[in-house]
Amino acid sequence: MxxxxxxxxxxxxxxGLFTGTLFAAFGVFLMQNAGLVPGGTVGIALxxxxxxxxxxxxxxxxxxxxxxxxxxxxxxxxxxxxxALAVTLLSLLAAWLPRLVTLQRVDGAFAAVLGGLLCxxxxxxxxxxxxxxxxxxxLVLRLQDRFGWPAGKVQMAVDAAIVLxxxxxxxxxxxxxxxxxxxxxxxxxxxxxxxPGRYRPA
Numbered sequence: 472m473x474x475x476x477x478x479x480x481x482x483x484x485x486x487g488l489f490t491g492t493l494f495a496a497f498g499v500f501l502m503q504n505a506g507l508v509p510g511g512t513v514g515i516a517l518x519x520x521x522x523x524x525x526x527x528x529x530x531x532x533x534x535x536x537x538x539x540x541x542x543x544x545x546x547x548x549x550x551x552x553x554x555a556l557a558v559t560l561l562s563l564l565a566a567w568l569p570r571l572v573t574l575q576r577v578d579g580a581f582a583a584v585l586g587g588l589l590c591x592x593x594x595x596x597x598x599x600x601x602x603x604x605x606x607x608x609x610l611v612l613r614l615q616d617r618f619g620w621p622a623g624k625v626q627m628a629v630d631a632a633i634v635l636x637x638x639x640x641x642x643x644x645x646x647x648x649x650x651x652x653x654x655x656x657x658x659x660x661x662x663x664x665x666x667p668g669r670y671r672p673a
């Protein structure tokens with residue numbers, strides 16, 4: 472079987488990066504409109520947007536900047552460059568989507584579930600193409616390597632702190648519960664679908 476050309480591989484990766492990032496950006500857009508703050512760097516950026524009025528696209532870009540160096544060290548140059556491209560696209564799409572789509576009303580539970588699943592699906596597509604949305608997953612892997620801290624527990628603790636900060640800012644237990652639901656939706660999409668060797672062509 473002939474090996475794919477460099478041009479076809481590049482085209483495959485570019486469409487994957489764009490598709491995955493678009494899915495994630497629309498998920499973030501839904502959560503933004505519902506006033507939710509999920510975990511990860513997306514949650515930090517949304518918290519900065521809601522609490523401080525920072526432009527969401529700019530916040531996403533700035534929050535992820537410190538993690539690009541870690542991604543280079545932990546995952547290699549190709550992964551870091553693809554991730555930087557995905558984060559840049561996410562920032563641009565987050566800035567453009569409110570100009571392309573206007574929502575008069577979105578139910579909070581619907582935004583949490585669909586937004587979370589879209590972010591999870593987008594991340595899965597990016598993983599398939601050797602990239603990510605950067606951020607805290609790279610940091611927790613580095614902490615595990617350096618200090619032996621379990622990555623899953625550290626990630627959960629950090630996500631919980633971000634969600635609680637969002638709930639404290641909003642002063643709304645219902646919004647806090649919906650933010651937790653969004654985190655659960657993201658993680659369910661990853662847990663049930665990101666299993667190497669689980670899905671094979673017939």
